[in-house]
Amino acid sequence: MAGAEPVAYSLITFTDPNTGEPRTGLETGGQVLPLTDANLDLPGDGSITMQAVIEHWDKAEPQLDLLAEQSTTEQSSDAPSWLNSEELTVLAPLQPRQVLQAGANYRQHVIDLAVAHRDGGGTEEEIRARITATMDRRAEGTPYFFIGLPTAMASATEDLVLPSYSKTHDWELELAAVIGKRAFRVSPEEALDHVFGYTMVNDITTRELVFRKDMPAIGSDWFRAKNAPGFLPTGPLVLPAKFVEDPQDLMVTLRLNGETMQKESTADMIFTVAQLISHASQQMPLLPGDLILTGSPSGNGAHWGRMLRDGDVMEGTITGLGTQLVHCRDEVAP
Template sequence: MTVHTARFDAPFALARRRDGDVVHLALVAGDRIRDLSTAELGASDLNDFLATSDWARLAALVDDDGEWMPLADATLTAPVIPRQVLQTGANYREHVIQLVAAGLTQNGDRTPEEARAFAAQLMDDRAAHGEPYFFIGLPACVVGDDEPLVLPAYSDVHDWELELAVVIGREAFRVTREEAMDHVAGYTICNDITTRDLVFRADMKEIGTDWYRAKNAPGFLPTGPFLVPAGFVDGSRVRLRLELNGETMQDATTADLLFDIPALISGASQTMPLLPGDLLLTGSPAGNGQHWKRFLEDGDVMTGSIDGLGTQTVRCTAQPPG
């Protein structure tokens, strides 16, 4: 069982607590946690609450005498139940440069130096004249860190991608940059696991990227453990840090985003309405396994921390034989 401590700066956050086969929506404050009734929530379920994001209602419960329990005694699962998961590709400048230089490209004729220069110019041009690049993930892949990450046997190059995830509140459809932040309920942590050798189709490179196979195996989107209200987090300047077995692999801030959070929300909302509870991943910084030439293995432990959001611990296990 993953033991969680309240390593976030906010006065409170939401979580989902697993009790056997039942999952309860819960309020976390300091080192305490308590279940929430629908009457206390003022909504029929989590996504109904996020549509209004009436955080003042929950703030009033922080100092009450409800049935609190120690957070360390709770088993937490993913704090969200999204109907849609949108993922942002190539949104940290150095991340893309590293991946291209490491050989993750359809053009293998460039030297590492040429690849870095090519990717740097590409990112600078995108930031100046481009727009965000989105693809969709399966909500079924969203799990808590109470579940182990099972590494499929069909590949040896499963990689990590720590990301700040926006949790949508009020429905957003064709909103402007200026309106975008009014549709954010809060933030959480995601680790967007990627099988690198499946990113590009070997049978027809002209098709391009195959994000379905590369990113949507069971459990490939560990999420949480906390959903922190947007008013307590400045998503434009948080630090992300991922450690693999205690060794730092990713360490960056969202100041390096090519497209900021308002641009992402506005851009994604132009095609399809973003619904309450949906996840919008903002991209992953440099330091993936493709760069280090080290991929996930049986027994690995990843700890991903983001300022104000706590720490997520993911334990890897090999797919059982047979």
């Protein structure tokens, strides 16, 4: 029908139930269509991966729009087979070359951190008032970035193995932007044009390893604190940017064993998604498929005085980005 709203869809990577191999699929309405060179014509060797879709989005987009539209109509006997999404094993949706993470990028989170560390001294009320007053000034400065490792990524449903060397593993649910085309020294006004879509990441952190007690002048040690296997549960899906009206109007919610620990709008970010991408691109080219984590809202374990334990279940949601369900278990010593 002319003028009808396009059918919204997301993209996932899943295990093919027949071959056991990773496959890329179009997901809409609880159905998944495996993408092949028979239903998606892209340049290259015919291998339909998430990376190929991102790099050739100009050609993939109209074809995917049509496939999503066909999902709502009666299919002929020779039409492509759609699968039930609930019966599939999802994988991390993409394999980025670079993972860039923004730290302390939510106002309430920064205030809570300052109170926890008694920054500058004073009562809790005095600290909160002082840090709140500095937020606008900080937004005129530069975001704090650090590098994550793609090898720490896991799917949205894999068990999180809690390393035995610490009992201070913490959660931090975050919105992540997926870069769609090379961005180098772009302005904030141009930045969102370089976003392919959005996904969800839980940035697990071992709190006691964040600061090097043996080298206090060096500062934070994000390599050891954040890059253990499985410390970046990602997905379950990538939602194309055209289906996200405003990335600064999404709700980030994490529940631990059914109890809400984090619940905040992305409107609380100090630096917007566009500003983060612009700032990051001033130092390094951002490449198609790269992940830009945008920081986590208040309500992590450090705030509650409660770290992750064996048997915990984390349920994470961000508006439109599906649900993560991660079970925690202690590492078994060899």
